[in-house]
Amino acid sequence: MRNILFLVFLSILFACKPNINQEERIKEDVTFLASDALEGRQTGTEGEKKAANYISNRFKELGLQPKGTSEFLQAFTFKPKTNPHDEVKFDVNGDGTITGNNVLGFIDNKAENTVIIGAHYDHLGFGGEGSLYRDSIKAVHNGADDNASGVAIMLNLAAKLKTKNKSNNYLFMAFSGEEMGLLGSxxxxxxxxxxxKRVSYMINMDMVGRLKKDSTLAVYGTGTSPIFKQVLKSHNNHFKLIQQESGVGPSDHTSFYLADIPVLHFFTGQHEDYHKPGDDAEKLNYNGMQTISKYIFNVITDLDDNGKLAFRKTKNESEETPRFKVGLGVIPDYLFDGVGMRIDGISEDKPAQKAGLQKGDIVIQLGDSTVTNMMSYMRALSVFEKGDKTKAIVKRGDEEVEKEINF
Structure with missing residues (x-):
């Protein structure tokens, strides 16, 4: 009798246990990937392996098929451009190479074409060359926005698409090696x-965790297929969209664009914690991430019955980017669409800080050149060399302020 009662109790217990809602796990995914335990997920470290294992298990939970070369993983090896930092424990192979892993999960709808949805999961570990952190104390760069946020939305989309939009197959990819030069993609x-050759288009999400109060969302690659702008517009009832046509940019969508695949890259903008230890999970806008995920899902739904999308080459802005020998030491606000170049952050002990420039200042003149946008700012900067002095005029609120810059 006791055994019967115990079995009845267990059946009631499991019946009452709530089912996991896979579509509401964005914060949980970010919190794990951006935890100190993963030590910044630098490619070739134990932290990266733990992250890859976590993503593989999430793909299994979602019922995705493995599409790597070894289950969900696709290993790649490379030689680092510089010697790894002593404090970072890379797994270095006998030939001096480091191994990273992409993580690939597949929804096979037996369709003719496939949509790739990706986000990089690696970050900077304890810093290194890409870090903007200047303190001498070693600190983990957790990369919550960059790019646990993109991986979390990718997993959220996988949950949404598991039983919907059957006209395409879906390949979900978590890339490693992005911070070292788009190596995984x-x-x-x-x-x-x-x-x-049967890939219709690719969607990339990199730094999508800090949607601001004005709901500005940047979308790159809008010119890589003729249909993109129309579809993005028709489903937008929330965002202030900043669209860039070029398929080339500093994230993994570039690798696919260069293979003649239409791409869209989503991005919520730079911030003061970019490539610093302060990029932590508690600072993300999770409601904003849900809204972005729903928007991308609606775009995918609209494109579901359009077959393989037409590819179009775009003007490559990076080829026109001037080379410069000096820097102002600022983080530009890439989402700013007004006149000038708005400063989103100031690096310590650099010309901008020494001159008294501030976050929020809008540079409207540098030397003899008028600054109207990022490209004109870079052209103006390219004429200076180390040791030069010039003036900068910035708009600060309703005032115009002139400062002397020493490069």
Whole structure:
């Protein structure tokens, strides 16, 4: 009798246990990936392996098929451009190479074409060359926005698409090696595990965790297929969209664009914690991330019955970017669409800080050149060399302030 009562109790207990809502796990995913335990997820470290294992398990939970070369993983090896920092424990192979892993999960709808949805999961570990952190005390760069946020939305989309929009297959990819130069995505494009000639388009999410109060959302690659702008507009009832046509940019969508695949890259903008230890999970806008995920899902739904999208080459702004020998030491606000170049952050002990420039200042003149946007700012900066002095005029509130810059 006791055994019967115990079995009845267990059946009631499990019946009352709530089912996991896979679509509401964004914060949980970010919190794990951006935890100190993963030590910044630098490619080739134990932290990266733990992150890859977590993403693989999430793909299993969601019922995705493995599409790597070893279950969900696709390993790639590379030689670091510089010697790894002593304090970072890379797993270095006998030939001096480091191994990273992409993580790939697949929804097979038996469709003719496939949509790739990706986000990089690696970050800077304890800093290194890409860090903007200037303190001498070693600190983990957790990379909550960059780019646990993108991975979390990717997983959220996988949950949404598992039973919907059956006209395409879906390949979900978590890239490693992005911070070291788009290594993982570049490797996949050259060593694909699916037929890339049947890829309709690719969506990339990198730094999508800090949607601001004005709901500004940048979308890059809008010119890489003729249909993109129309679809983005028709489903937008929330965002202030900043659209850039070029398929080339500093994230993994570039690797696919260069393989003649239409791309869209979503981005909520730079901030003071970019590439610093302060990029932590509690600072993210999770409601904003849910809204972005729903928007991307609606775009995917609209494109579901459009077959393989037409690809279009775009003007490559990076080829026109001037080379410069000096820097002002600021983080530009890439989402600013007004006249000038708005400063979103100031690096310590650099010309801008020494001159008294502030976050929020809008640079409207540098030397003899008028600054109307990022490109004109870079052209103006390119004429200076180390040791030069010039003036900068910035708009600060309703005033115009002139400062002397020493490069």
């Amino acid at each position: 570049n490797y996949f494009v050259k060593n694909p595990t699916i037929d890339t």
